[in-house]
Amino acid sequence: MKIKENILNALNGQIKAEFDSAFLYLSMAADMYKIGLDGIGHWLYVQYREEQDHALKIFNYLVQRGEKPELLALEQPVYEWEEPCDIFRLALEHEQFVTRSINELVSLAKSEEDYATDVFLHWYVMEQIEEERQVQDILDKIRMAGENGNGLLFIDDELSERKYEPIDQETD
Numbered sequence: 001m002k003i004k005e006n007i008l009n010a011l012n013g014q015i016k017a018e019f020d021s022a023f024l025y026l027s028m029a030a031d032m033y034k035i036g037l038d039g040i041g042h043w044l045y046v047q048y049r050e051e052q053d054h055a056l057k058i059f060n061y062l063v064q065r066g067e068k069p070e071l072l073a074l075e076q077p078v079y080e081w082e083e084p085c086d087i088f089r090l091a092l093e094h095e096q097f098v099t100r101s102i103n104e105l106v107s108l109a110k111s112e113e114d115y116a117t118d119v120f121l122h123w124y125v126m127e128q129i130e131e132e133r134q135v136q137d138i139l140d141k142i143r144m145a146g147e148n149g150n151g152l153l154f155i156d157d158e159l160s161e162r163k164y165e166p167i168d169q170e171t172d
């Protein structure tokens, strides 16, 4: 069954939102590498790769449904921040925006009785819980470290351990 045009447009918009997220995290990584916080930069770089996977998972779903995904122009990401705290505050706001976007998509899929898209989106609903939680955790730690340079270096070291785990692109 073909995907209705309004759902197709919304899914294309979500592909853009996920690639926008990827660019935003990559820009944040560049900023952290520049000031020598390589561990935080590494964490953000891994997040960039995960966001690309989020976008590609939707891309592949549309292909599987016999549709041609449309790639929309991306936003120019913010390029500079004052400090790591600002980065993770913005990251949290951004993840909350993505969560709202996913929830709206689920509502649309339900109202249009597109049950396949509804089920497909469940993965994103659960993923957003993790996305918000991990950014909030890091933000809390950075706030606790405050002006303490050693505390920030400890967080930098901890975040350098993050491993990239490719996200399953299969939708069936």
Ligand code: FEO
Pocket: 018, 021, 051, 054, 095, 098, 131
């Ligand atoms: Fe793809 Fe961080 O949401």
